[in-house]
Amino acid sequence: MKLANRISKLQPYLFMEISRKIVAKRAAGADVISFGIGDPDLPTPPHIINRLIGASLDPPNHRYPESDGLHQFRKSIANWYQRRFGLSLNPDKEVVPLIGAKEGIGHMALCLLDPGDIALVPDPGYPVYSVGTMFAGGESYWMPLKEENGWLPDLDAIPPDVARVARVMWLCYPNNPTGAVADLGFFQKAVDFAKRYDIVVCHDACYTEIAYDGYKPVSFLQAKGALDVGLEFHSLSKSYNMTGWRVGMAVGNADLVNALTRVKSNLDSGIPQAIQYAAMEALDGSQQSIQDNIAVYTRRRDKVVEALHNAGLEIVPPKAGLYIWVRVPHGYTSAEFATLLLDQQDLVVTPGNGYGPQGEGYIRFSLTINDADLDRGVARLAKLRVSAKGPKAIDNRPTRFVDLIRDHVVAKYVRPAKPGDTITITAKDISGALQRGNIYRQICNAIDLERFQKENGLRLIDRQGPPSGYGNVTWQFHLLKS
Numbered sequence: 001m002k003l004a005n006r007i008s009k010l011q012p013y014l015f016m017e018i019s020r021k022i023v024a025k026r027a028a029g030a031d032v033i034s035f036g037i038g039d040p041d042l043p044t045p046p047h048i049i050n051r052l053i054g055a056s057l058d059p060p061n062h063r064y065p066e067s068d069g070l071h072q073f074r075k076s077i078a079n080w081y082q083r084r085f086g087l088s089l090n091p092d093k094e095v096v097p098l099i100g101a102k103e104g105i106g107h108m109a110l111c112l113l114d115p116g117d118i119a120l121v122p123d124p125g126y127p128v129y130s131v132g133t134m135f136a137g138g139e140s141y142w143m144p145l146k147e148e149n150g151w152l153p154d155l156d157a158i159p160p161d162v163a164r165v166a167r168v169m170w171l172c173y174p175n176n177p178t179g180a181v182a183d184l185g186f187f188q189k190a191v192d193f194a195k196r197y198d199i200v201v202c203h204d205a206c207y208t209e210i211a212y213d214g215y216k217p218v219s220f221l222q223a224k225g226a227l228d229v230g231l232e233f234h235s236l237s238k239s240y241n242m243t244g245w246r247v248g249m250a251v252g253n254a255d256l257v258n259a260l261t262r263v264k265s266n267l268d269s270g271i272p273q274a275i276q277y278a279a280m281e282a283l284d285g286s287q288q289s290i291q292d293n294i295a296v297y298t299r300r301r302d303k304v305v306e307a308l309h310n311a312g313l314e315i316v317p318p319k320a321g322l323y324i325w326v327r328v329p330h331g332y333t334s335a336e337f338a339t340l341l342l343d344q345q346d347l348v349v350t351p352g353n354g355y356g357p358q359g360e361g362y363i364r365f366s367l368t369i370n371d372a373d374l375d376r377g378v379a380r381l382a383k384l385r386v387s388a389k390g391p392k393a394i395d396n397r398p399t400r401f402v403d404l405i406r407d408h409v410v411a412k413y414v415r416p417a418k419p420g421d422t423i424t425i426t427a428k429d430i431s432g433a434l435q436r437g438n439i440y441r442q443i444c445n446a447i448d449l450e451r452f453q454k455e456n457g458l459r460l461i462d463r464q465g466p467p468s469g470y471g472n473v474t475w476q477f478h479l480l481k482s
């Protein structure tokens with residue numbers, strides 16, 4: 001049997017790998033506590049379930065729904081956006097319900113990308129942006145999110161040659177996995193950038209309803225001109241503890257909504273109607289459950305933050321979202337430290353590198369864990385005494401250049417001792433690793449090399465090997481400072 005190439009390009013879905021580990025540990029008798037997956041343990045509020053039960057008894061709701069949902073449901077979504085963000089949306093042109101935001105995010109790539117087209121994708125980021133891009137035959141250009149920039153992409157660092165050919169930019173705030181937030185000023189910059197280069201902005205806003213200490217996240221669509229260039233993806237999953245019901249929405253530019261609706265109508269048959277009624281109840285009814293959720297997550301966030309501080313780990317308490325993003329002790333990789341937590345404390349966390357190379361050096365704790373388990377998990381964290389290990393690595397959070405060559409290095413490289421010394425890195429057949437698109441391949445390689453040098457105090461003095469990366473490539477650098 002021959003499967004399509006895109007199947008072999010798929011990494012195992014991040015959480016499938018984590019689930020597999022948990023099952024194996026539990027089968028071996030371990031009392032595993034998982035801070036891994038972002039799936040609220042809190043139940044869907046009763047008034048929403050009651051509406052679902054009532055609607056499920058009504059025969060018209062047993063039939064195929066429309067792909068674009070019930071008019072009343074689209075209206076509920078528009079009204080919710082009006083109440084929450086002060087935005088007026090046309091329910092018939094600027095709103096489309098989704099079978100969860102994930103479905104819409106995946107399908108959106110089919111609306112925007114032809115084979116070879118470029119999508120600007122955050123690194124680290126929710127994996128569906130790049131997987132959808134790959135399914136559509138496109139190429140992801142990774143926009144590095146860095147701690148020093150508040151985990152926002154540096155739009156000025158995107159080379160104009162890339163921006164001119166890119167079709168879409170994906171953003172997500174409050175951010176998964178870093179917990180960062182964006183203000184209207186940043187969204188305005190994104191709109192201006194999109195207009196300058198004729199790029200669509202798709203903003204994933206699934207976490208706006210979980211925010212701490214009185215902070216209220218904004219919508220991308222509140223930025224001036226956003227409706228001209230963008231679409232916002234939202235979800236009832238996290239806001240109303242409805243991950244299992246599969247309801248979300250895309251709202252924004254009418255042409256983009258229309259394109260997504262057309263793709264969906266050819267591939268799915270919409271959200272079961274009884275669930276649409278339940279979703280209307282969620283959006284139109286009492287919003288008390290959102291306040292209740294926030295109270296629970298605030299309590300949990302504070303406990304985990306305190307335990308992590310006490311364990312000597314570096315963190316910034318998040319202003320919003322369900323996650324705590326933690327820098328691992330110096331000398332560990334994300335996977336090594338996640339494995340240490342699992343082996344020593346039976347604690348599951350998500351390694352940051354699963355969200356992209358820039359996530360290397362971090363792990364993610366999810367707060368969607370019941371209080372009793374959280375308390376036991378926190379008690380285990382309190383026992384943890386971690387410190388940096390090993391000699392100072394050249395960089396425990398590899399830049400993408402390092403990441404590209406990591407699996408291809410022929411001879412292990414060691415940081416030289418004094419300025420003026422040289423360091424030689426040889427990698428074998430990196431063509432596969434660099435195979436990320438035509439123009440983009442060269443540009444990206446050059447940028448990463450530049451960054452690698454800057455971050456490590458090196459200057460490139462020689463590069464030998466075929467430009468395409470087939471065969472051995474050797475780079476030689478001078479150490480500028482120790």
Ligand SMILES: Cc1ncc(COP(=O)(O)O)c(C=O)c1O
Nearest residue numbers: 100101102126176206235237248
């Ligand atoms: C950033 C982000 N977007 C989208 C989703 C998916 O949301 P939904 O349940 O609506 O498909 C998730 C789920 O974890 C997420 O973290």
